[in-house]
Amino acid sequence: MSVLIFMKQPANEKKGKAASKGKRNLNKERTKEKILAAALELFREHGLEGTTTKQISRKAGIAEGTLFNYFKTKEDLALFFFQKETNDLIRWYGQSARLHDAPLPEKLFAIIHRQLEYIAPYEEFIGAVFFRSLQPRSKLSPLSLESQELRLKYLRFVSDILAQAEEKKEIPPIGELGAYAVGLFYMGIVTHWLHDPSEGKQKTLALLDRSLNLATNVLKKGGWDW
Amino acid sequence: MSVLIFMKQPANEKKGKAASKGKRNLNKERTKEKILAAALELFREHGLEGTTTKQISRKAGIAEGTLFNYFKTKEDLALFFFQKETNDLIRWYGQSARLHDAPLPEKLFAIIHRQLEYIAPYEEFIGAVFFRSLQPRSKLSPLSLESQELRLKYLRFVSDILAQAEEKKEIPPIGELGAYAVGLFYMGIVTHWLHDPSEGKQKTLALLDRSLNLATNVLKKGGWDW
DNA sequence: GCCTATTTATGAGCGTACTCATTTTTATGA
DNA sequence: TCATAAAAATGAGTACGCTCATAAATAGGC
Numbered sequence: 001m002s003v004l005i006f007m008k009q010p011a012n013e014k015k016g017k018a019a020s021k022g023k024r025n026l027n028k029e030r031t032k033e034k035i036l037a038a039a040l041e042l043f044r045e046h047g048l049e050g051t052t053t054k055q056i057s058r059k060a061g062i063a064e065g066t067l068f069n070y071f072k073t074k075e076d077l078a079l080f081f082f083q084k085e086t087n088d089l090i091r092w093y094g095q096s097a098r099l100h101d102a103p104l105p106e107k108l109f110a111i112i113h114r115q116l117e118y119i120a121p122y123e124e125f126i127g128a129v130f131f132r133s134l135q136p137r138s139k140l141s142p143l144s145l146e147s148q149e150l151r152l153k154y155l156r157f158v159s160d161i162l163a164q165a166e167e168k169k170e171i172p173p174i175g176e177l178g179a180y181a182v183g184l185f186y187m188g189i190v191t192h193w194l195h196d197p198s199e200g201k202q203k204t205l206a207l208l209d210r211s212l213n214l215a216t217n218v219l220k221k222g223g224w225d226w
Numbered sequence: 227m228s229v230l231i232f233m234k235q236p237a238n239e240k241k242g243k244a245a246s247k248g249k250r251n252l253n254k255e256r257t258k259e260k261i262l263a264a265a266l267e268l269f270r271e272h273g274l275e276g277t278t279t280k281q282i283s284r285k286a287g288i289a290e291g292t293l294f295n296y297f298k299t300k301e302d303l304a305l306f307f308f309q310k311e312t313n314d315l316i317r318w319y320g321q322s323a324r325l326h327d328a329p330l331p332e333k334l335f336a337i338i339h340r341q342l343e344y345i346a347p348y349e350e351f352i353g354a355v356f357f358r359s360l361q362p363r364s365k366l367s368p369l370s371l372e373s374q375e376l377r378l379k380y381l382r383f384v385s386d387i388l389a390q391a392e393e394k395k396e397i398p399p400i401g402e403l404g405a406y407a408v409g410l411f412y413m414g415i416v417t418h419w420l421h422d423p424s425e426g427k428q429k430t431l432a433l434l435d436r437s438l439n440l441a442t443n444v445l446k447k448g449g450w451d452w
Numbered sequence: 453g454c455c456t457a458t459t460t461a462t463g464a465g466c467g468t469a470c471t472c473a474t475t476t477t478t479a480t481g482a
Numbered sequence: 483t484c485a486t487a488a489a490a491a492t493g494a495g496t497a498c499g500c501t502c503a504t505a506a507a508t509a510g511g512c
Contacts, residue, residue, distance in 0.1 A: 250489075250490085253490090254489095254490085257490095288491075288492090289491060289492045289493065290492085290493070291491070291492055291493060291494095292490080292491050292492070295490065295491075
């Protein structure tokens, strides 16, 4: 019973009228979704600064003040984009059976490429928000926790993939640093991507391919027993 | 004569009253300095969000509107911090003769350590601004150019140091990628630094030392002839 | 169904970053 | 020295993100 308090979406009891408290929760859930959908569409179209909270609430069909009952700030709202993105990425990888036996560089290329494709329609928005999502924010913000969780989730995801490569002797055992390195590498790639004026961001993709192979190669040759 | 238009501070003609147009330019220069000084002190004390443009202009002894004749936005104003920092770093390195013959990891450690010391009093401010300083901003902003210049200046500085290490066979020839890697590495270090709760940021310094030696080691062993 | 407590929605109001028409200061040429 | 043009300073005004007192909606007990 007490376990329930750890569940994000309390299970509805089937008894009582209209599932009891369920109606309220359902509405809340729906409103939140409406806000997120409206915001993302506007962000995609006009970027972060180009979108006003008035526009968002108008498009979501709620009062201006209501928006702030759901998201503490406009920035917090923007950061939910990355929760969706990460969850989507992990789900997608889980379903890409073909990838699971591929060599490490190929795997990482596919994963990062997928992330770039996901953010592609939101370029301006990403430029404004991506790096903020990585910085620590005021301790009181609930998003401080949430973004921390998100980072850990991503790191665990990468760690698992690297651990598998270690087992297969594709790379020497590099431990926890590996996942941080990949995260950092991704930051670098996104920076390059943002500055990249080439058609279809081809230059970034080339850099991605080149540097992944390079890094794996160096690791293989150099070993890690220093 | 026509060369003058390329000079940032037109040379004063000694004739005419009060050096002619000089008085105006001098005042402008002074006002800009006053604003910068006031802003940095307030940023250090209250962070970026905690400082209002009203406070800045009040402390600088000017009207609110005047501030925006000198800096397009509060953020642009904040970014001038990094110009000062980079210039200071390069000047400092030039004067540190002792370092010029040190091994590469030691050199890089000293440089990055110096950067961390420079930003230390501004932690909150840095958290809010550092990564924005790396992102491309709207093409129309004059700071777009200035921040681009600043990045190139830093990259050239690092490139020179790496080229020297290549000559001494400390590392294999890694070309232009090296400087990017160092820049990226610095981003990672700053991220760690911002999250680091340890006394005097010792953990970050340890990480810095460890990873620099590691990277150099791997490079030496692995070579680059793939 | 009805009363009460709790949750959710509302929009006028606040302080902010920033703009712009106007005023003040400075440079120039006669 | 004065008249005129150019540059710089000014601060009331604007749109924004966000708050908060109040109103509406919902849940639970009788």
